[in-house]
């Protein structure tokens with residue numbers, strides 16, 4: 001089968017690579033010429049484990065090629081995946097400009113029986129509008145289906161090869177059969193539901209996962225006040241199979257390009273249909289204010305940071321990606337500068353400070369990138385472990401302990417051993433562990 005995948009962000013490139021690996025002929029299409037030229041050389045515009053190898057293999061077998069040309073790719077394709085971005089405005093309203101312009105281009109060259117599959121996250125009920133605008137451009141009957149994406153950055157390739165489920169939103173049995181056959185080799189359960197349910201299911205899945213994180217963060221905050229330890233609380237609850245032990249580890253709140261955006265959009269949809277006072281609003285507010293609340297608390301415990309030198313470890317929003325969208329560092333660094341720190345040394349295994357939105361900050365001169373953890377922590381008064389990259393978690397912090405200083409260490413992902421850090425002479429701080437209280 002010949003397939004076009006529109007949009008070469010991480011969802012689009014991974015989807016294109018995996019379908020090429022399954023033996024299909026795949027066009028990866030994007031309007032960004034520079035990006036397409038690099039991709040055709042096997043150079044990725046972002047870091048994602050296993051993806052470079054996947055793309056190179058596709059290019060080598062000539063089953064994968066990247067193009068900017070709708071006129072070449074679409075008339076050749078039986079299935080077209082739309083994987084372009086759907087940013088949201090501050091209000092939470094979704095900007096569908098990129099999806100609409102991709103669909104209009106597709107409509108110009110659509111062949112009879114071709115299926116257009118929207119993977120981009122779009123509001124439930126968008127399909128009537130999409131079909132209408134496309135049908136104004138083409139006489140070919142438009143067959144639209146929804147197939148939301150559930151992969152995580154950092155493990156996108158393995159999760160696309162082995163998805164937990166494939167959800168196909170269509171009421172057309174012909175469309176379902178073709179898409180089921182296409183996805184069958186992935187070995188996942190495949191379900192047919194309506195397009196609106198598929199779109200709502202995507203929002204609901206992300207909002208539920210964000211809810212688990214928000215919930216455990218709120219419990220962690222309570223632990224700070226009552227002598228309980230969040231890690232023990234999690235252990236005690238996880239044995240209940242209805243709850244489980246996964247995906248609710250506390251920290252500074254959820255980030256990335258998906259949870260903050262999808263929760264904000266659900267809050268917005270709820271308001272627009274009359275549910276002004278809704279859980280999504282509260283969750284969004286709690287998550288947005290979290291970093292400042294935790295850091296305010298830390299400053300009280302360490303006696304302020306004025307004039308201090310601080311190491312910030314981890315600039316991406318989570319490990320195994322160079323994506324900095326809604327990364328905690330983007331709030332933590334300006335906060336520290338505002339509180340008067342003299343110098344910040346940052347380290348990240350993949351992210352260059354110069355490539356973050358933070359590069360334009362007026363006080364950027366006070367922030368330096370280090371090439372390794374030891375260098376970042378050298379002579380630091382305080383160390384903040386922001387992201388649980390394996391090398392950041394496995395580092396021997398006792399080695400760089402400077403005995404002439406009262407060094408503090410904030411472990412914002414509860415990854416380190418409080419006893420070992422304390423024995424090494426650090427003032428160890430973390431999220432919702434009783435250690436914070438009893439050993440200070």
Ligand code: UGA
Nearest residue numbers: 149150151152153213247248249251253254255256258318
């Ligand atoms: C998320 C979903 O997990 C995917 O299923 C979904 O397909 C994707 O959004 C999307 O909509 O495209 P992603 O944003 O890549 O994936 O990252 P996650 O691993 O889910 O992490 C999101 C945030 O939650 C990160 O800031 C992470 O640090 C935080 N988190 C995660 C926690 O604070 N605690 C946890 O236990 C897990």
